[in-house]
Amino acid sequence: MAVLSGIIRVMEKAARKAGGRLRRDFGEVEHLQVSRKGPSDFVSKADQAAERIIYDELLQARPDWGFVLEEAGIIEGDPDKPRWIVDPLDGTSNFLHGLPHFAISIAVQEPKLGGGGxxxxxxxxxxxxxTDESFWAEKTRGAWLHDGRLRVSGRRQMSEALIATGMPYQAHGDFGEWMKIYAAVGPQVAGIRRYGSAALDLAWVAAGRYDGFWESDLSAWDTAAGCLLVREAGGFVTDYRGRSQPICDAQVIAGSDPIHSRLHKLVAEALKR
Structure with a gap:
């Protein structure tokens, strides 16, 4: 059984408290007051309320840490201390349309040694x-679902692989790029899914539910926790050029070693055309 560290306990407490609010609001979704942030990019009072709950809980626990928040933006803290990266509702469109597939994502990012980013x-x-599922990971301690250890899928052949992705939509993403990749990947795999929450897609790669994932034009709050989950579950996360970064967001390829390698090759070859 995994022993939760103090940081994971703080994160889980904040997520569960905000999650309770989201569940209540989800049951009343037709009554939510919704405003537009941009084309097809909605924000609800539920989203903002969840972020405030998480912010208050994390600030109380670590008052000198900074924040990267989807709604409120960057809030500076002590530059020598870590910062929180928070998405209070990944899958907002699903939430607002009554689709029960959305998540809260919280991550801790360390300052570079010697300063400078x-x-x-x-x-x-x-x-x-x-679903009340809590996927969590700590560097060198592995990835977990509650107290059960996670491992990426053991499938090795693309013909057996179920791959997740995100699709471009109004003013988001590159349709031409995505179509090239889809045309290369689609014929090689057992299936492609688009459920609308990158944080959950990456958590499901870590859990072996998906064999791989690709998407571009994401933000740090979408992927920061998910990247760590996949890596600590024994998988790989890179950009389309195969470069591994602490947070892959502009371009993301994730999966087990064999699936990541094959998926990266397909993506790279597709984008050369």
Whole structure:
């Protein structure tokens, strides 16, 4: 049985408290007041309320840490201390349309040694309020679902692989790029899924539910926790050029060693055309 560290306990407490609010609001989704942030990019009062709950809980636990928040933006803390990266509701469109597939994502990013920016992600949690699933990871301690150890899928052949992705939509993403990749990957795999929450997609790669994942035009709060989950579950996460970064967001390829390698090759060859 995994012993939760103090940081994971803080993250889980915040996520569960905000998740309870999201569950209540999800049951009243038709009554939510919704405003537009941009084309097909919605934000609800539920989203904002969840972020405030998480912010208050994390601030109380670590008052000198900074924040990267999807809604409120960057809040500076002590530059020598870590910072929180928070998405209070990944899958907002699903939430607002009554689809029970969304998550809270919280990660801890360390400052680079010697100053000058931000380095590795050392803790991450993705919480699905509807299913009450808490995926968490700490650097060198592995990835877990509650107290069960996670491992990426053992499938080695693309013909057996179920791959997740995100699709471009209004003013988001590159349709031409995505179509090239889809045309290369689709004929090689057992299936492709688009469920609308990158944080959960990556958590499911870590859990072996998906064999691989690709997407571009994401943000740090979408992937910070998920990247760590996949890596600590024995998988690989890189950009389309095969470069491993603490947080892959502009371009993401994730999966087990054999699936990641094959998926990266297909993506790279598709983008050369």
């Amino acid at each position: 931000w380095g590795e992600v050392t803790s991450g949690l993705v919480y699905q309020p509807i």
